[in-house]
Amino acid sequence: MPVNYYIFVSIALFCIGVVGVLTRRNAIIVFMCIELMLNAVNLLLVAFSKMHYAAGVATNSGAGIEGQLFVFFIMVVAAAEVSVGLAIIVMMYRNTHSADINFLNRLKH
Amino acid sequence: MGITQILFWFLTALALGSALMVVLSKNPVYSVLFLIVTFFAISGHYVLLNAQFLAIVNIIVYAGAIMVLFLFVIMLMNLNADMNLQKSKLLKFAGFIAGLCLFLVFVAALKDAAIKKSLVQTNTGEIGLIKNLGNTLFKEYVVPFELSSVLFLSAMVGAVVIGKKE
16 A cells, blocks of 8 residues: 555544644543544554664564654553643542543632 | 555545645544544555554554544543634634644755655565564664663553652
């Protein structure tokens, strides 16, 4: 497959995530859209890794392996981020009895 | 059109359609379920690219662990249809237009990129297998690997401290 198909799929997924973050007010759905954006980037990294592998396998049998390792570390960081973020959302819900993201406006006062 | 291309377009349509439904559906539980479908479609893309380790990890970590956490939190909060969070139509429209503009800018910037003709190798290739990834991870990237364990420990402590009742 040409790499630009993967580029456009990832751009579309990322932009759907951006639209979700900008238009929804439920904090959990905003958080899920952030996960969607992370996954779009992961897909693009794996596609580029395979592109570099196809180009450089003749000289270096491990060409492009770093892309897949970065995806692994992105998954690690995303898991840590989700655990802390959901704890913050639960704490916010306990204080306000809603998951409305606009409540966080008050943090600036 | 070979089987690889048919699978590629099917998985792409599945991923994009369910990603749209994540944003559009009113009930947060449906959003979580559609997000799981999206993650399975992305795992299918990884299998198609012969990144088998990442496909399995994506299913176990994202669809298995993170999404269960989301479902637990949603059920804990009892956020049902009674919470109709209304946002002004103008803001929704502005957010949609902003995302669309971002999409158009990306597409316009990358549609004539020089790497357009480069091929992505599907179905073959050794680097996605767990043997090669593990060798590289534990030889060259062992320090980031250990640092990520510290990150997990601090995230666990942070989640417990934030989540516990006063």
